[in-house]
Amino acid sequence: MTTPSGGEAARPRFLAEHFESMEAQLETSTTGIWLFLASEVLFFGALFTAYGVWRANHHELFHYAQHFLDWRLGALNTLVLISSSLSAAWSVRCAQLGRRRGLLATLALTFALAGVFLVVKYFEYSHKLHHGVTWGASFHASEEILRSLPAAVRALPVPEHMGTFFTLYYLMTGLHGIHVLVGMGLYVWLLRRARRGHFGPGYYGPVDAVALYWHLVDMIWIFLFPLFYLV
Amino acid sequence: MTDHTVPAPGHAAAPHALPARVLLGTAAALFVLTAATVAISRVNLGALNAVAALAIAAVKASLVALFFMHLKYQGRFKAVIFTASVLFAVLLVGFVVFDTTQYQPDIRAAAARAGAPRP
Numbered sequence: 001m002t003t004p005s006g007g008e009a010a011r012p013r014f015l016a017e018h019f020e021s022m023e024a025q026l027e028t029s030t031t032g033i034w035l036f037l038a039s040e041v042l043f044f045g046a047l048f049t050a051y052g053v054w055r056a057n058h059h060e061l062f063h064y065a066q067h068f069l070d071w072r073l074g075a076l077n078t079l080v081l082i083s084s085s086l087s088a089a090w091s092v093r094c095a096q097l098g099r100r101r102g103l104l105a106t107l108a109l110t111f112a113l114a115g116v117f118l119v120v121k122y123f124e125y126s127h128k129l130h131h132g133v134t135w136g137a138s139f140h141a142s143e144e145i146l147r148s149l150p151a152a153v154r155a156l157p158v159p160e161h162m163g164t165f166f167t168l169y170y171l172m173t174g175l176h177g178i179h180v181l182v183g184m185g186l187y188v189w190l191l192r193r194a195r196r197g198h199f200g201p202g203y204y205g206p207v208d209a210v211a212l213y214w215h216l217v218d219m220i221w222i223f224l225f226p227l228f229y230l231v
Numbered sequence: 232m233t234d235h236t237v238p239a240p241g242h243a244a245a246p247h248a249l250p251a252r253v254l255l256g257t258a259a260a261l262f263v264l265t266a267a268t269v270a271i272s273r274v275n276l277g278a279l280n281a282v283a284a285l286a287i288a289a290v291k292a293s294l295v296a297l298f299f300m301h302l303k304y305q306g307r308f309k310a311v312i313f314t315a316s317v318l319f320a321v322l323l324v325g326f327v328v329f330d331t332t333q334y335q336p337d338i339r340a341a342a343a344r345a346g347a348p349r350p
Contacts, residue, residue, distance in 0.1 A: 027306075030305070030309065031309060031312075034309040035312055037313060037316070038315065039316070041316040041320050042316055042320055042323075044320075045316075045319070045320030045321075045323050048324050049323050049324045049328075052324045052328040053327060053328060055281075056328045056331055056332050056335075057332070057335055071269065075265065075269055078265050079262065079265060082258060082261045082262060085261075085299050086254060086258040086299070088299070089249070089254050089298075089299045090254060092248075092249075093248045093249055093254065201246055211299075211300075215295050215296075215300045218299075219292045219295050219296070222295070226272065226284035226285070226287070226288055227288075230268065230272035231272055
């Protein structure tokens with residue numbers, strides 16, 4: 001598209017120099033985000049491979065160790081993350097429709113729900129660490145937590161390699177937790193920009209990009225929850 | 232069409248926001264499927280428990296991708312990028328697990344001969 005002479009003033013504020021139009025800019029950034037998400041899938045794919053190898057060879061370990069995790073807290077966090085994903089998707093909708101109050105509310109809600117997720121995770125981690133439910137060779141579960149297991153589980157011998165199960169648990173949920181933390185930072189950034197009125201129907205790329213990232217974080221938890229807490 | 236009748240560069244056509252009922256419906260389906268995966272895990276199906284959990288998780292992830300991430304409404308190129316990454320991740324997990332289970336009997340036999348505990 002040719003720019004009329006003296007068209008510099010009409011150039012949209014958030015159109016980067018190297019793009020011809022807002023459409024081209026949005027299309028490029030969205031494609032870039034999807035490429036990044038593809039790399040994230042492969043990144044977590046390596047960890048799911050480690051999980052698969054250990055589970056295939058030591059399923060008794062997984063059936064036993066699962067009882068150290070509270071499925072109710074895992075389910076609660078699943079509901080929290082799904083709600084935050086809904087809120088993130090809604091924030092994109094608000095930006096596209098130019099609803100500024102709705103945008104601010106949903107961005108803040110997404111941030112808050114991410115915080116709730118991490119608070120629940122903090123209680124889970126601290127309870128485990130307190131009872132010696134740790135990774136690798138440092139695993140030494142307290143008598144108290146062993147007594148709290150269901151009777152049918154207590155009757156079983158403690159399998160070998162308990163620490164390996166929890167290495168996988170801490171590595172995978174921890175990496176996921178770091179992603180949640182990064183997401184919270186991104187939502188603070190979006191909130192600050194939304195308060196300045198940066199986003200609207202003509203410019204909502206960053207809201208969309210962060211929401212896409214956030215949905216992937218939700219998606220990974222959708223797999224982590226049943227794999228560690230349920231089966 | 233002359234330049235002054237088309238929108239200036241940057242003034243994108245009004246974006247297509249997803250209808251509220253699509254977003255709410257997706258979230259409702261995800262809540263129901265979460266309840267289903269918990270309920271099914273309480274029933275002992277043996278190895279099928281893991282299969283059922285993974286199948287439900289795959290459906291949930293697809294719903295998130297199609298609607299929340301509006302993959303259904305975007306150009307096919309993004310779907311190709313994402314599907315390819317998922318496909319390769321599944322190939323990685325699948326082939327490595329096939330491989331390790333292939334060699335397990337040999338490893339166990341060798342460990343038993345050596346009198347060592349199972350690795």
